[in-house]
Amino acid sequence: MNTRWLRPLTPWLLLVLVGFGAAGLRYGLVEPPALAQLCTATQAPAWCALRQALVLGFLHEVYGIAAICVAVLALLRRSRVLAWLAAALGVLALQLYNYEPGALALLVGCLRLVHLQGAGNTQVAVTPGR
Template sequence: MNRVLRLSLPWLTLIVIGVCAYALRYGLVESPDVAHLCENGRSFTCDMRHATVMGFVLAPLRLSASYSYQMGIYGWVALLAAVLALFWKKPATAWFSAATGMVAVVLYCFAPGALALLVGCLRLVRLQSSGSTPFDHHRTGTGQIQSQP
């Protein structure tokens, strides 16, 4: 049971983070009731909504003189986490890349979030499989050639 829990816990927490990000997006950012409340006054909810919105409209990435890509802090954090997951082969960095990618995808930073989510999930699966490849189950492990299949 310990191995099953150890392997499934990162995936279950990713689901929880995705649900929380969706609740933040649809319950706070896109909610007409919260928008109406923030038009009439200030509260902690309005400050939290404003901080969340500023996170995905912060800084443009200038790719050329005529084209720039708007990418907020969620996208930058997701890209940084993806680079860390690629170079530092630990399950925690793979999970962090997938988690930040999930938040970035849900909160409007689609391209960097999708990349970080993909890199994190693939790295996590690879690290959880103990480095074995899909073809390892066909090998006998002794290095001997069998006369009969």
């Protein structure tokens, strides 16, 4: 079975999964008013600490700052991992209310990843001399 097409597609599929996971956190844990009320009760469940950390993270723009920092690193180094991580953190920042830095990091990460994937596939055509 020829799976040569799967290797370049894998980071993009993982990026989609990160997007679904971030959306799940936002719409399943952060936004529901019933969960917010439950977490303000005197006997709050243990998972409310995770919700509180997520909320504090986007209030202080932690996700956007982290995404921008990794995007800068991705521009400075020729690393597909850093490019993917910048895009993934950008998706997370977009979903968790850090729109501007998240969008920039997603754009930089995706462009850098495309560039690095294309650079790995370059072939020099050799033509006979005249």
